[in-house]
Amino acid sequence: MSSSTGDKLTGKVQELAGKAKEALGDATNNRDMQAEGVADQVGGNATQAKGEVKQTADNLASKVGDAMSGAAGNVRRKTD
Numbered sequence: 001m002s003s004s005t006g007d008k009l010t011g012k013v014q015e016l017a018g019k020a021k022e023a024l025g026d027a028t029n030n031r032d033m034q035a036e037g038v039a040d041q042v043g044g045n046a047t048q049a050k051g052e053v054k055q056t057a058d059n060l061a062s063k064v065g066d067a068m069s070g071a072a073g074n075v076r077r078k079t080d
Contacts, residue, residue, distance in 0.1 A: 003054060004058060008051035010046065011042070011044045011048030011049075011050070016022070018039070018040025018043070018044055021033055021036055021038065022041065023037070033060050
């Protein structure tokens, strides 16, 4: 599993756990637990966003590499 996929998965688990914690805090009128749940959701969303950024960077690097390979091939053909 790529690190971007791992970040997205870890973030989603953290987000869902935060939602559950927030709901439990709501149900028991425990404001601290509710706040922790919200904080966990924010952290989970940030981790998911980090995974998205990594994936975008990997995709961009791959496209740049492909373009460079294509350009190098074109230069070789023109100089032959």
